[in-house]
Amino acid sequence: MNRPIRIVVAKPGLDGHDRGAKVVARALKDAGFEVIYTGLRQTPESITRIALDEDADVIAVSSMAGSHLPLCAQLKARLEEAGLGDKLWIIGGNLPEQDAPRLRELGFKGIFPTGSRLPDIVNYIRENVQ
Amino acid sequence: MNPRDDPALRPLINESGIEIKPVYTAADVAASGGTAMIGLPGEYPFTRGIHPLMFRKRPWTMRQYTGFGSARDTNRRFHYLIANGQTGLNVAFDLPTQTGLDSDDPLSEGEVGRVGMAVDTLRDFEIAFEGVDLDAITVSLTINGAAAILIAMYLALAEMRGYDLKRLRGTAQNDILKEFIGRGTWVFPVEPSLKLVGDTIEYCAKEAPKYTPVSVCGYHIRESGATPAQEIAYAFCIARAYADEAIRRGLAVDEFAGRLSYNFNIFGNIFEQVAKFRAARGLWATIMKERYGARDPASMLMRMIAGGGGSGLTREQPELNIVRGAYYGLISALAGAQTMALCCFDEAYTIPTEYAQRISLRTMQLLIEEMGLCDTVDPLAGSYYVETLTNQMRDKIEAIMADVDARGGIVKLVAEGSIQAEVSAQAYAHEKALEDGTLRKVGVNCYRIEEETAKVECHPYREEDARAQVAALRRMRAERDNAGVQRALERVHRDAKAGVNVMPALIDAVKAYASVGELTREMVAVYGRYREPIRF
Numbered sequence: 001m002n003r004p005i006r007i008v009v010a011k012p013g014l015d016g017h018d019r020g021a022k023v024v025a026r027a028l029k030d031a032g033f034e035v036i037y038t039g040l041r042q043t044p045e046s047i048t049r050i051a052l053d054e055d056a057d058v059i060a061v062s063s064m065a066g067s068h069l070p071l072c073a074q075l076k077a078r079l080e081e082a083g084l085g086d087k088l089w090i091i092g093g094n095l096p097e098q099d100a101p102r103l104r105e106l107g108f109k110g111i112f113p114t115g116s117r118l119p120d121i122v123n124y125i126r127e128n129v130q
Numbered sequence: 131m132n133p134r135d136d137p138a139l140r141p142l143i144n145e146s147g148i149e150i151k152p153v154y155t156a157a158d159v160a161a162s163g164g165t166a167m168i169g170l171p172g173e174y175p176f177t178r179g180i181h182p183l184m185f186r187k188r189p190w191t192m193r194q195y196t197g198f199g200s201a202r203d204t205n206r207r208f209h210y211l212i213a214n215g216q217t218g219l220n221v222a223f224d225l226p227t228q229t230g231l232d233s234d235d236p237l238s239e240g241e242v243g244r245v246g247m248a249v250d251t252l253r254d255f256e257i258a259f260e261g262v263d264l265d266a267i268t269v270s271l272t273i274n275g276a277a278a279i280l281i282a283m284y285l286a287l288a289e290m291r292g293y294d295l296k297r298l299r300g301t302a303q304n305d306i307l308k309e310f311i312g313r314g315t316w317v318f319p320v321e322p323s324l325k326l327v328g329d330t331i332e333y334c335a336k337e338a339p340k341y342t343p344v345s346v347c348g349y350h351i352r353e354s355g356a357t358p359a360q361e362i363a364y365a366f367c368i369a370r371a372y373a374d375e376a377i378r379r380g381l382a383v384d385e386f387a388g389r390l391s392y393n394f395n396i397f398g399n400i401f402e403q404v405a406k407f408r409a410a411r412g413l414w415a416t417i418m419k420e421r422y423g424a425r426d427p428a429s430m431l432m433r434m435i436a437g438g439g440g441s442g443l444t445r446e447q448p449e450l451n452i453v454r455g456a457y458y459g460l461i462s463a464l465a466g467a468q469t470m471a472l473c474c475f476d477e478a479y480t481i482p483t484e485y486a487q488r489i490s491l492r493t494m495q496l497l498i499e500e501m502g503l504c505d506t507v508d509p510l511a512g513s514y515y516v517e518t519l520t521n522q523m524r525d526k527i528e529a530i531m532a533d534v535d536a537r538g539g540i541v542k543l544v545a546e547g548s549i550q551a552e553v554s555a556q557a558y559a560h561e562k563a564l565e566d567g568t569l570r571k572v573g574v575n576c577y578r579i580e581e582e583t584a585k586v587e588c589h590p591y592r593e594e595d596a597r598a599q600v601a602a603l604r605r606m607r608a609e610r611d612n613a614g615v616q617r618a619l620e621r622v623h624r625d626a627k628a629g630v631n632v633m634p635a636l637i638d639a640v641k642a643y644a645s646v647g648e649l650t651r652e653m654v655a656v657y658g659r660y661r662e663p664i665r666f
Contacts, residue, residue: 013225013240013241014225014226014228014229014231014237014238014241014315015225015314016225016309016312016313016314016315017313017314018312018314018354018554019312019353019354019355019554019557021666022554022557022558022666023554023557023558023561025666026554026555026558026666027558027561037664037666038664039662039664040314040662041229041314043237065225065241065244065245066244066245066480066481066591067240067241067244069240070239070240071240074239094478094479096479096480096588098588113445114445114478115444115445115446115574117565118561118562118565119565
C-alpha cells in the first residue's frame with residue numbers, strides 16, 4: 001500500500017463515553033495513520049457512509065455502554081451491503097470476555113477490551129491491513 | 131552526595147500542577163496566603179464546611195447511582211437499598227430516556243433499559259417510586275439533555291401524590307454544559323439548552339423553592355481527563371453561566387443560588403482532593419458574595435455530592451476496587467460532602483449487581499459507624515500541608531477560571547469544542563504516562579497478575595424486558611386521551627417557539643401522559659439538534 005492506512009473511528013448508538021475513542025484516535029494518528037473520528041451517536045448507516053466517503057481501510061468501533069452486540073449485527077449488514085466486507089473491522093471498549101466469539105462471528109476480528117494497550121492496537125492494524 | 135541526586139528530594143508535582151514539598155511548616159501556610167480563608171465551619175467563607183456541626187449532626191446522605199430495566203425492576207432495587215440503610219436515591223436512566231427517545235424509536239434498538247431505567251411516560255415514574263416517601267427519601271435524577279421533561283414528571287408525580295411542592299426536596303443533575311464536554315447525552319444546541327436550564331431554575335425558584343434544579347458536575351469533566359483544579363474551575367464557570375442566565379430573567383441571586391448544588395469526583399491523591407474541596411468551598415462563597423452580591427449565606431454554600439471515582443477503578447484485579455472505594459469514601463468524608471455515592475467494584479465490567487451495590491453502601495456505613503469520621507468537623511484543618519495546599523489549589527482554580535474568561539467564557543469554549551480538545555489531550559497524555567510507567571497504577575502497569583482470578587458476575591440484559599417496555603408504551607398511547615395529549619404537545623411547541631418558560635406546558639403534558647420522545651420531538655422542531663464539533 002503506497003498511502004497511509006485510513007481509519008474511521010466510530011461511536012455507534014447512544015453511548016456518550018468518548019474518552020477512549022478519542023485517546024485511541026490520537027494514538028493512531030501519532031502512529032502515522034490517517035484518522036477520521038465520527039463523533040457520537042452514529043447509526044450503522046452513517047458509519048457506513050463515512051467509511052465509503054473516506055475510503056477507509058479500517059473501521060474501528062468504540063462501545064462502552066453494553067449494546068455492542070445488537071449494534072455490531074446491524075453494522076455488519078450495512079457494511080457488507082456497501083461492499084466493505086473486505087476492510088478490517090475492529091472494536092474496543094467495555095466488552096465482556098464471553099462476547100468475543102460472537103463479535104468475531106460478526107466480522108470484528110480485532111477485539112480490544114478496556115485495559116488494552118495502545119501499541120497493541122497500532123501493531124494489530126499494521127499487521128492485518130492488506 | 132549532591133542533594134539534587136537524592137531521589138527523595140526530586141521535584142514532585144501533583145495532578146493539578148502544584149509542587150509537593152517533603153515537609154511543610156507554618157511558614158509555608160503563611161507564604162501561600164495564610165489562614166484568612168479558613169474560618170469556622172458554618173461561617174463565611176465556609177472553607178471548613180457548610181454547617182457548624184456537619185456529620186456530628188447528620189452523616190452524609192448515601193445515594194448509590196441505581197436504575198436498570200423497567201420501572202418495576204428499578205423500584206425493587208430502590209427498596210432493597212433503602213432496606214439496607216440507604217438514605218437517598220440517585221436514579222440512572224437508560225440512554226433512550228437520557229437522549230429524549232421513546233423505547234420504540236428505531237434508534238433505541240438494543241438500548242432500552244440497558245444502562246438505566248427506561249422511562250417513556252409518567253406511568254413509569256408512578257411505578258418507579260411506588261412505596262417511596264418523597265419527603266423522607268430525597269431523589270436525585272441523573273438526567274441532562276431531557277432534564278426539563280423529567281423534572282416536569284417528578285414535580286407532576288409529587289403533586290399527584292399530594293406532596294406540597296413548596297416543601298418538596300430533591301435534585302436534578304440538569305447540567306447540560308458539562309454534557310457537551312463529557313458524558314454526551316445532549317439533545318438541543320448549546321443556546322436553547324442553556325435556556326432550558328434557565329427555565330427549570332426560574333420555575334423551581336417560584337414553584338418548588340426547596341427543589342435543587344441543577345447539580346453542576348465537575349465530575350464528568352474530570353472523568354474525561356481534566357485535572358482536579360480544572361474540574362472545579364470549569365464547574366464554577368458553568369455554574370456562573372447558569373446563574374447569569376437566571377439573573378438575566380430577573381431573578382435575584384438569593385432567590386435561586388441556595389438551590390444550586392455540585393457533583394464532584396473523588397479519585398486521586400487524598401490530600402490534593404481534600405484541599406480541592408476545601409479551596410472550592412471558600413472560593414464559591416467568595417464568588418457568590420463578591421461577584422453576585424449574595425446576602426443570604428445559603429446562596430454562598432457549595433453543597434455537593436462527592437462520589438463516584440469511576441476513572442480511578444480498574445478492570446484489572448477488580449476486587450482492588452473495593453479497597454479503592456473505601457479510600458475514595460474516606461476522601462469524601464474528610465472533604466465534608468453532603469452526599470456520597472461510590473462506584474461499585476464491578477463497574478468496569480457491568481452495571482452493578484445487588485451484591486456490589488451493597489458492598490459500596492456498607493463501605494459508607496463502615497466509615498460512619500466504625501472509623502470516627504463523623505466525630506469532628508474538618509479534621510485535617512490546621513495541617514501545614516493541607517492548609518498550604520488548600521491555598522494553592524484556590525489560586526490554581528482562580529487562574530484557570532480567569533483564563534477561561536479571557537478566552538471568551540465557558541459557553542463559547544464549550545460550543546467551539548476547545549475544552550473538549552483540551553481534556554481529551556490530557557486523557558491521551560495520561561494514557562501515555564500509564565504506558566511508559568511514569569504514572570503507576572496497581573494491577574495495570576505494576577503488580578499485574580497474568581491470570582485474573584476474580585470472576586465478575588455480569589448484570590443480565592433481558593431483551594424480553596425491552597419488548598415489554600415497548601408494549602406498555604403502545605398500550606399507554608392507545609388508552610390515554612390522545613386529543614388532550616395533542617393539545618398539550620401543541621402548547622409545548624407554541625411556548626418553546628414564543629421563548630417563554632416551557633415548564634408549565636411540560637408539566638401539563640406529562641400529566642396527560644405525553645411521552646419523553648413526543649415532547650422532545652416538539653422541542654427539537656423549535657430548537658433544533660446539537661451538532662458536535664469533532665475535535666480530538
